[in-house]
Amino acid sequence: MELTWALLGGAILLIALLMLALFWQELRVRYCQEALADMGRRLQELQAANDTLRLENRRLQGAGQHLARPAGTAR
Numbered sequence: 001m002e003l004t005w006a007l008l009g010g011a012i013l014l015i016a017l018l019m020l021a022l023f024w025q026e027l028r029v030r031y032c033q034e035a036l037a038d039m040g041r042r043l044q045e046l047q048a049a050n051d052t053l054r055l056e057n058r059r060l061q062g063a064g065q066h067l068a069r070p071a072g073t074a075r
Contacts (some may be wrong), residue, residue: 061065 057066
């Protein structure tokens with residue numbers, strides 16, 4: 001009888017550990033998905049800013065001017 005209770009307790013513990021592992025994995029997946037979505041939004045913002053600067057640079061070049069590079073930036 002004690003063996004039965006020990007096996008049952010071990011099975012319950014194993015199931016609880018597996019559920020905890022699945023929950024942890026779900027948290028990691030969700031965090032990664034949110035991080036990727038944030039990076040995607042940031043990339044779109046940077047691309048829009050880059051497009052705006054390119055247009056402004058073309059406009060200035062047409063007028064014989066150019067955008068100055070910020071100090072300390074490499075070419």
